[in-house]
Amino acid sequence: MLKLTQMQEEFRDAIGRLLEKSTDQPSTSSDTLDLLNEPCESTEDLEGLCSRLQDPAYRKKMIRYLSLQGGGSLGDAVRRMLRKIGSNSLWTEYSFKGRKGKLSFEGLPINDVIIRACNKCYPxxxxxEIEDMIAVTLKHAPHRGRTNNQASHQETLEKEA
Structure with missing residues (x-):
């Protein structure tokens, strides 16, 4: 009986610690929904997001939110994260290193956030490897925009016919 009582007390202590720990964690409901209402459409929106990332609490919530986006592979996870952060038209203005007259993504604080979020999903x-996936995704952004526009144009033509 003494052993059972001792185990019961240990079990209660463990539950108490878990409950305390769960209240310290940011919730995935309202907190994360407020992080990104919609993807950034312009460089000014992205700069605003990057300035908010200076706050360590916001940065931590963003890393957690992006890591929850998941994906079947590392490349898929990076594409999902970039899709949540910004629109395809925004990413056409960026390249990873900032070559060919484009803006540099490498120096933005959101780059580090994406890398950390990917490290949570794929330790x-x-x-x-993560930087390479970001670079490839940014490289193909102009082509994705064109194919989406061409597909919607094709659907419009089919509806008119």
Whole structure:
């Protein structure tokens, strides 16, 4: 009986610690919904987001929110995260290193947030692999925009016919 009583007390203590820990964690409901109401449409919107990332609490919530986006692979996770952060038309203005007259994504604080979020989802992934996936996603952004516009134009033509 003494052993059962001791186990019961340990169990209650463990539950208490878990409840305390869960109240310290940011909730996934209202807090994360307020992070990104809609993707950034312009460089000014993205700069505003980057300035908000200077706050450590907001940065931590953003990392958690983006890591929850998931994906079947590292590349898919990066694409999902970038889609949540900004529109395709925004990403056409950026390249990872900032070459060919485009803005540099590498120096933005959101780059570090994406890398940390990917490391939470894929702990085995190296930083260089994540950066390569970001670079490839940004590289193909202009083509995705064109195919989406062409597809919607094609649907419009079909409806008119």
């Amino acid at each position: 085995e992934a190296k930083c260089q």
